[in-house]
Amino acid sequence: xxxxxxxxxxxxxxxxxxxxxxxxxxxxxxxxxxxxxxxxxxxxxxxxxxxxxxxxxxxxxxxxxxxxxxxxxxxxxxxxxxxxxxxxxxxxxxxxxxxxxxxxxxxxxxxxxxxxxxxxxxxxxxxxxxxxxxxxxxxxxxxxxxxxxxxxxxxxxxxxxxxxxxxxxxxxxxxxxxxxxxxxxxxxxxxxxxxxxxxxxxxxxxxxxxxxxxxxxxxxxxxxxxxxxxxxxxxxxxxxxxxxxxxxxxxxxxxxxxxxxxxxxxxxxxxxxxxxxxxxxxxxxxxxxxxxxxxxxxxxxxxxxxxxxxxxxxxxxxxxxxxxxxxxxxxxxxxxxxxxxxxxxxxxxxxxxxxxxxxxxxxxxxxxxxxxxxxxxxxxxxxxxxxxxxxxxxxxxxxxxxxxxxxxxxxxxxxxxx
Amino acid sequence: xxxxxxxxxxxxxxxxxxxxxxxxxxxxxxxxxxxxxxxxxxxxxxxxxxxxxxxxxxxxxxxxxxxxxxxxxxxxxxxxxxxxxxxxxxxxxxxxxxxxxxxxxxxxxxxxxxxxxxxxxxxxxxxxxxxxxxxxxxxxxxxxxxxxxxxxxxxxxxxxxxxxxxxxxxxxxxx
Numbered sequence: 001x002x003x004x005x006x007x008x009x010x011x012x013x014x015x016x017x018x019x020x021x022x023x024x025x026x027x028x029x030x031x032x033x034x035x036x037x038x039x040x041x042x043x044x045x046x047x048x049x050x051x052x053x054x055x056x057x058x059x060x061x062x063x064x065x066x067x068x069x070x071x072x073x074x075x076x077x078x079x080x081x082x083x084x085x086x087x088x089x090x091x092x093x094x095x096x097x098x099x100x101x102x103x104x105x106x107x108x109x110x111x112x113x114x115x116x117x118x119x120x121x122x123x124x125x126x127x128x129x130x131x132x133x134x135x136x137x138x139x140x141x142x143x144x145x146x147x148x149x150x151x152x153x154x155x156x157x158x159x160x161x162x163x164x165x166x167x168x169x170x171x172x173x174x175x176x177x178x179x180x181x182x183x184x185x186x187x188x189x190x191x192x193x194x195x196x197x198x199x200x201x202x203x204x205x206x207x208x209x210x211x212x213x214x215x216x217x218x219x220x221x222x223x224x225x226x227x228x229x230x231x232x233x234x235x236x237x238x239x240x241x242x243x244x245x246x247x248x249x250x251x252x253x254x255x256x257x258x259x260x261x262x263x264x265x266x267x268x269x270x271x272x273x274x275x276x277x278x279x280x281x282x283x284x285x286x287x288x289x290x291x292x293x294x295x296x297x298x299x300x301x302x303x304x305x306x307x308x309x310x311x312x313x314x315x316x317x318x319x320x321x322x323x324x325x326x327x328x329x330x331x332x333x334x335x336x337x338x339x340x341x342x343x344x345x346x347x348x349x350x351x352x353x354x355x356x357x358x359x360x361x362x363x364x365x366x367x368x369x370x371x372x373x374x375x376x377x378x379x380x381x382x383x384x385x386x387x388x389x390x391x392x393x394x395x396x397x398x399x400x401x402x403x404x405x406x407x408x409x410x411x412x413x414x415x416x417x418x
Numbered sequence: 419x420x421x422x423x424x425x426x427x428x429x430x431x432x433x434x435x436x437x438x439x440x441x442x443x444x445x446x447x448x449x450x451x452x453x454x455x456x457x458x459x460x461x462x463x464x465x466x467x468x469x470x471x472x473x474x475x476x477x478x479x480x481x482x483x484x485x486x487x488x489x490x491x492x493x494x495x496x497x498x499x500x501x502x503x504x505x506x507x508x509x510x511x512x513x514x515x516x517x518x519x520x521x522x523x524x525x526x527x528x529x530x531x532x533x534x535x536x537x538x539x540x541x542x543x544x545x546x547x548x549x550x551x552x553x554x555x556x557x558x559x560x561x562x563x564x565x566x567x568x569x570x571x572x573x574x575x576x577x578x579x580x581x582x583x584x585x586x587x588x589x590x591x592x593x
Contacts, residue, residue, distance in 0.1 A: 048581065139489075143581070187482070220512070
């Protein structure tokens with residue numbers, strides 16, 4: 001019996017062959033956490049009497065949840081984070097204005113390769129699956145990984161999704177990713193890895209692959225991963241020095257389910273409150289008045305997302321009832337968007353630009369919602385209270401749908417603006 | 419550690435939520451971790467009297483996706499506060515970890531277990547072997563037990579104590 005891609009990655013990290021269902025303590029290649037959990041893990045390490053990390057060279061910390069401190073307390077926390085970084089000798093620290101979103105920029109900077117295992121505090125580390133790296137979040141148990149080098153994991157089963165066809169005009173990969181988690185069976189995906197392959201994958205960009213790997217965790221997946229291919233090699237060329245191996249599932253690997261999914265959708269997709277998998281065609285929610293719109297988050301951090309929004313906003317103005325925030329995912333994305341003239345388009349349209357990172361999506365620390373307000377955005381979650389008031393409504397959609405709706409002042413089909 | 423629990427059955431259906439059903443959300447938001455504080459509110463969203471009725475050794479028998487929702491640990495700390503065991507048809511990923519980390523003895527993937535019991539039955543579960551017995555109805559079945567490594571974490575009392583022991587062992591092995 002062959003192995004799945006995830007089983008291969010975990011076998012290497014365990015130093016022996018492992019199979020689904022086994023409890024293992026794999027040693028990750030990379031460990032990540034963000035600015036809002038550094039003080040917390042350091043406190044627990046102090047309580048445990050741990051004064052040095054098991055492998056400080058593996059830890060990458062990003063100041064992405066609150067890059068621009070919004071209170072004296074937050075500034076104080078940033079100062080504590082910098083002291084902790086120094087105290088534990090952490091080299092891979094990306095502070096304000098340096099990297100951007102920690103689920104994205106490490107892929108730009110060559111930290112991520114196919115076949116790697118990353119264990120993280122934060123759940124959307126699954127984005128690294130875009131390059132064939134298995135990213136597994138463990139939340140507070142990251143402290144055990146930092147102190148002892150590993151934490152228990154159950155080797156997950158794999159749901160293989162074979163992609164077919166091409167995107168329909170006016171839809172983005174975000175539409176596909178939302179539709180897909182609405183259709184996957186929660187019980188199949190629970191504690192499993194969603195693995196993407198199939199003939200439709202070849203045409204999907206790196207940015208599109210990130211979005212596909214971002215959403216399955218919302219329905220209980222352990223992670224998501226793309227079968228690395230020529231496109232992966234092209235992206236990594238010039239970014240990594242190490243040789244890249246195109247590690248894949250064996251032909252006779254035991255998949256829990258194999259699903260075929262057609263990329264061509266009849267219309268753009270919108271997730272309605274209160275969960276990201278409550279997804280309807282945009283025609284079902286057209287006309288809903290909005291007050292707030294946002295393009296950004298680890299689910300839409302790329303140049304392509306900004307480009308899709310800018311193409312709609314060019315020579316148009318944001319509706320007077322709407323405030324529109326744009327957060328480029330990373331410093332590189334911002335730089336690229338600036339060069340391409342996209343930032344001018346946003347500014348001319350009346351958008352507010354924020355520092356690279358999570359943007360509004362990090363719990364609404366910046367640009368939150370008031371009672372009775374309605375937002376459409378590209379964030380990851382739409383629970384009541386996610387972005388401020390629990391009496392506000394959040395709709396999730398592609399950057400194109402968000403931008404078009406921001407112009408119209410109500411949810412619209414972006415194809416009318418293309 | 420005694421892995422055999424015998425007590426009264428408390429039966430719940432499918433899709434019991436972590437927040438609201440098992441424990442008021444406010445405790446998760448406050449990051450309350452004290453079992454003494456959480457215990458009185460266990461299952462209060464479904465039965466406000468529940469915490470006053472259960473005794474150590476009693477067993478919660480639940481359907482599919484027990485403790486579904488945003489994986490907060492507080493509901494499981496509430497179960498632990500009362501010394502209850504848990505048998506479920508399924509437990510989603512995040513809550514599975516939390517059940518282990520709270521030190522709750524449990525069996526999961528127990529297909530059909532809710533059809534074998536009613537609340538108040540005299541039931542028994544061996545969490546090490548997976549043997550489940552309903553003494554009231556004369557039924558028994560073997561379910562998959564948890565892996566030894568996870569029983570080990572539960573036996574010591576949950577994640578924090580497990581981590582303290584692991585750190586102590588690492589320090590002891592250093593020259």
